[in-house]
Amino acid sequence: MFTLFHHPFCPHSRFVRLALGEYGLDLKLVEERVWERREGFLTLNPAGTTPLLTTEGMPAIPGAGIIAEYLDETHGTEMNGRRLMPTTVAERVEVRRLMAWFNEKFFEEASNPLVTERIYKRFMSEENGGGAPATDVIRAAKANVRYHLAYIGWLAQTRNYLAGDQLTYADLAAAAHLSAIDYLGDVPWIEDEAAKAWYARVKSRPSFRPLLSEWLAGVPASRTYVDLDF
Amino acid sequence: MFTLFHHPFCPHSRFVRLALGEYGLDLKLVEERVWERREGFLTLNPAGTTPLLTTEGMPAIPGAGIIAEYLDETHGTEMNGRRLMPTTVAERVEVRRLMAWFNEKFFEEASNPLVTERIYKRFMSEENGGGAPATDVIRAAKANVRYHLAYIGWLAQTRNYLAGDQLTYADLAAAAHLSAIDYLGDVPWIEDEAAKAWYARVKSRPSFRPLLSEWLAGVPASRTYVDLDF
Numbered sequence: 482m483f484t485l486f487h488h489p490f491c492p493h494s495r496f497v498r499l500a501l502g503e504y505g506l507d508l509k510l511v512e513e514r515v516w517e518r519r520e521g522f523l524t525l526n527p528a529g530t531t532p533l534l535t536t537e538g539m540p541a542i543p544g545a546g547i548i549a550e551y552l553d554e555t556h557g558t559e560m561n562g563r564r565l566m567p568t569t570v571a572e573r574v575e576v577r578r579l580m581a582w583f584n585e586k587f588f589e590e591a592s593n594p595l596v597t598e599r600i601y602k603r604f605m606s607e608e609n610g611g612g613a614p615a616t617d618v619i620r621a622a623k624a625n626v627r628y629h630l631a632y633i634g635w636l637a638q639t640r641n642y643l644a645g646d647q648l649t650y651a652d653l654a655a656a657a658h659l660s661a662i663d664y665l666g667d668v669p670w671i672e673d674e675a676a677k678a679w680y681a682r683v684k685s686r687p688s689f690r691p692l693l694s695e696w697l698a699g700v701p702a703s704r705t706y707v708d709l710d711f
Numbered sequence: 712m713f714t715l716f717h718h719p720f721c722p723h724s725r726f727v728r729l730a731l732g733e734y735g736l737d738l739k740l741v742e743e744r745v746w747e748r749r750e751g752f753l754t755l756n757p758a759g760t761t762p763l764l765t766t767e768g769m770p771a772i773p774g775a776g777i778i779a780e781y782l783d784e785t786h787g788t789e790m791n792g793r794r795l796m797p798t799t800v801a802e803r804v805e806v807r808r809l810m811a812w813f814n815e816k817f818f819e820e821a822s823n824p825l826v827t828e829r830i831y832k833r834f835m836s837e838e839n840g841g842g843a844p845a846t847d848v849i850r851a852a853k854a855n856v857r858y859h860l861a862y863i864g865w866l867a868q869t870r871n872y873l874a875g876d877q878l879t880y881a882d883l884a885a886a887a888h889l890s891a892i893d894y895l896g897d898v899p900w901i902e903d904e905a906a907k908a909w910y911a912r913v914k915s916r917p918s919f920r921p922l923l924s925e926w927l928a929g930v931p932a933s934r935t936y937v938d939l940d941f
Contacts, residue, residue, distance in 0.1 A: 527862070528816055540801055546776070547807045554800055570784055571770055577777045585815075586758055632757070 483508040486522065486533040488515070489695055490600045490664075492592045493545035493584060494532040496657035500549060500650065502688025503565060504556050508534075516601065516609045545584050546577075549650050565650045576644045579636075579651035583658050587629050592658040594622040599665050600700065623667055633680075634673035643679070648686075656683040660692055666703035670711065677711075685709050713738040716752065716763040718745070719925055720830045720894075722822045723775035723814060724762040726887035730779060730880065732918025733795060734786050746831065746839045775814045776807075779880050795880045806874045809866075809881035813888050817859050822888040824852040829895050830930065853897055863910075864903035873909070878916075886913040890922055896933030900941065907941075915939050 835841030
C-alpha cells in the first residue's frame with residue numbers, strides 16, 4: 482500500500498496518481514499544502530514539494546520523475562505490453578525527454594503559474610504569497626499554453642501516442658499538467674484538433690476517473706472538464 | 712565518440728563532463744550560447760537548453776538527469792565497483808533525489824542566478840537580457856548558497872559520500888554546481904569544514920582536471936579555484 486502526499490491541483494501529483502492507476506496499485510491520499518511548510522512533511526522531504534510517495538520498507542520517494550523511475554524498476558516488468566517506460570535505450574531517452582518537457586518546462590511556463598495564481602493563492606496567507614491573482618502572470622502563462630498545445634498536436638500527428646506507438650509516462654505527464662489547467666478552462670482545445678483527439682483518448686482511461694470526479698468547493702470546473710467527448 | 716553541446720559555465724554541462732570523465736569516455740565539446748537560440752541547435756533540442764549529448768545511432772540526449780540515466784544504462788555495468796548509480800532500489804532513489812536537489816533546486820536558487828548575472832549577461836545582447844548584473848539577485852542567491860552548503864556538510868558528516876558509501880552522481884551534481892560558482896568566489900567554504908573536506912576529495916579526482924584548467928578571458932577565477940588544498 483502506498484501513501485501519496487499530494488495536492489489535488491499539483492500537476493506532478495496528478496501524474497503520479499495516473500501512473501499508479503495504470504499500474505493498478507492502490508494508494509492512500511494525504512493532502513499537503515506545501516506553502517505551510519509543515520515540519521513533519523519537511524522531515525520526510527527536505528525539498529518541501531509534492532508529490533511524495535511512501536511505502537513500507539523504503540525511504541520516502543520525492544518528485545514525479547523519481548517516482549516514475551521507481552515504479553518502473555519495481556513494477557515495470559509485470560506490466561508486460563502495458564509498461565509505461567519502453568525497453569530500448571533510444572525510446573527511454575524519448576520518454577524521459579518528454580516527461581521532463583512537461584514536468585519541468587510546461588510546469589514552469591504554464592501549469593504552475595496558472596495553478597498558483599488561480600488556486601493556491603486562495604489558500605495562502607498574505608505572508609505566504611496569497612492574495613489576488615496576478616493578471617499579467619496569467620496572461621503570459623496562457624500564451625505559453627498555446628505553443629505547448631501546438632507541440633502536442635504535432636507529436637500526436639506524427640505518432641500514435643506522444644513518445645511513440647504505445648502509451649507511456651510521456652502521455653501521462655502531458656495529460657496531468659493539461660488536466661489541472663483544463664479544470665480552470667485554460668486550454669484552448671479549439672486551436673488544435675490533433676492535440677484534442679489525443680487528450681480525449683487519454684482522458685477516457687479508467688486511471689483518469691478519480692481526477693475528473695474531484696471538484697474544489699468554490700471553484701467550478703470548466704464546462705467540458707469531465708466530458709469525455711468535449 | 713560523444714559530442715557535448717555545452718557552455719563552460721553551465722553547471723549541468725559540467726556535471727555531464729564529470730560523469731563522462733569518470734566513465735573514461737572521450738568527448739568533443741561544442742560551445743553553445745543558448746540565448747542566441749541557434750536554429751540548428753533547436754532542431755536537435757527543441758527545449759533549447761544545454762547540455763545536449765549526441766552519439767552515432769542515437770537520438771540527441773538532452774539534460775543532465777536524462778544523460779546520467781542513459782550513461783548508466785549503456786555503460787553502468789562495465790564500471791563494476793565504480794558505478795555512479797547504485798543497484799538497490801532504495802539507494803537509487805537517494806541518488807536521484809540528490810541529483811534532482813542539485814540539478815533543479817540548487818540550480819534555481821543559487822548556481823543559475825549567479826552564473827546568469829555574473830557570466831551569461833556579459834555575452835547577451837540587450838534584447839536577450841544582457842546588461843549589468845542585478846545585485847539583489849546575486850545577494851539572494853549567495854544567501855541560498857549558505858544553506859545548501861550546510862546541507863552538504865550535514866550529508867558529508869553522516870556518510871562517506873553524499874548519497875552513501877560510494878561516489879555517485881549525487882556527488883558529481885553537487886560538485887559541478889559548486890565548481891561553477893566557486894570560480895566566481897561565491898562559495899563561503901570557511902563556514903563548513905565537512906562540506907569543504909568532501910569537496911576537496913571530489914575536486915582531486917582526475918575527472919575534475921579539465922574543468923579546473925579552463926579560464927574565461929576577462930573573468931579571473933577565485934584565488935582558490937584550482938587549489939586542491941584550498
